[in-house]
Amino acid sequence: MNEIKAFIRKRKAEEVIDGLEAEGYCCMTLIDVMGLGRMSDPEKAQLSISIAERFTHIVKLVVVCSEKDTDQVIEIIRNKARSGQRGDGIIYVTPVTNSIHIRSGDSGSGFLQHERRDKTT
Template sequence: MKLIKAYIRPKMFEETHKALKKEGFRSMTVMEAEGMGSYCDPDDQHSSLQFPTLHSKVVKVEMVAEAEHVDAIVTIIHEHAGTGHPGDGLIVVLPIERSIRVRDGEQRRYTV
C-alpha cells in the first residue's frame, strides 16, 4: 500500500477529481491549504494577516492505493493538474507500513 499526497492548484482540482473518478479512483481526502516555497506560482503569491509571508493557495489530495495503481493515479494527477508553469504543485508517494480501522481496531500490515 502507498500513500499519495498531491499539492495542486485549486482551479485544477475539479478536472483532476473527475479524471480520477472516471478511472475508478474515488476514495480521497481533500483539504484546502496554503503553501510556500520554490514551487509557488510567482504571479499568484500573496500574504495575509494569518500568514505574513508570501504563499499560494493549494488543494492537498491524499489517497491510499494498492502499489499497482500508484503509477496510474500519479499519471492522471500529472496530466490533469499541470499547466506547465511554476506553482503547478507536487506529488509525493510514500510507503504505508500498516493501517488500523477505527471502528473495530482491525490491523493490516504491509511490506514496505
Template sequence: MKKIEAIIRPENFQKLREEIEKFGVKGLTVSEVGGCGVQKGKQGLFRGNTFEITLLPKVKVEIVTDVESVDSLVTIIKKTCTTGEVGDGKIFIYPIEEVIRIRTGQRGTEAIV
C-alpha cells in the same frame, strides 16, 4: 500500500477528482492549504498600500492505494494538473505500513476498498 499526496492548484481539483473517480478510486482526503516554493508568492494592492502574499492557496489531495495503482495515479495527476507554469505543485509518495478501518476492524487493502 502507498500514500500519494499531491499539492495542486485549487482550480485543477475538480477535474482531478473526476479523473481519479473514473480510474476507480473510492476515497480520498482533501485539505485546503497554503504554501510557497519557487513561485514565491505575489504582491497585492489594498487601498493604495502594497503587500506581499507569501503563502499561495493550494489543495492537498491524499490517496491511499495499492502499489500497482501508483504509477497510473501519478500519471493521471500529472496529466490533469500540469499547466507548464511555476506553481503546478508536487507529488509525494509514502509507504503505508498498515491501514485499519475503524468501523469494521478490516485491515490492509480490504480497509481501503
C-alpha cells in the same frame, strides 16, 4: 500500499478528482492549504500579514492505493493538474505499512478503493 500526497493548484482540483473517479478511484482526501516557497505562483501570490510571506492557495490531495495502482494514480494527477506554468505542484509517495478500518477493525488493504476493485473485476 502507498500514500500519494499531491499539492496542486486549487483550480485544478476538480479536474484531478474527476480524472481519478473516472478510473474508479473513489476514496481520497482534499485539504485546503497554503503553499510557500518555489511552488508559489508569483502572479497569484498574496501577502499574508499573519505569515509575513508570500503564499498561494493550493490543495493537498491524499490517495492511499495499492502498489500496483500507484503509477496510474500519479499519472492521472500529473496529467490533470499540469498547466505548464511554475507552481503546478508536487507529488510525494510514501509507503503505508498498515491501515485499520475504524468501524469494523479490518486491517490491511482489503477495503481500499472498493469501487476500483469492483470496476476491474
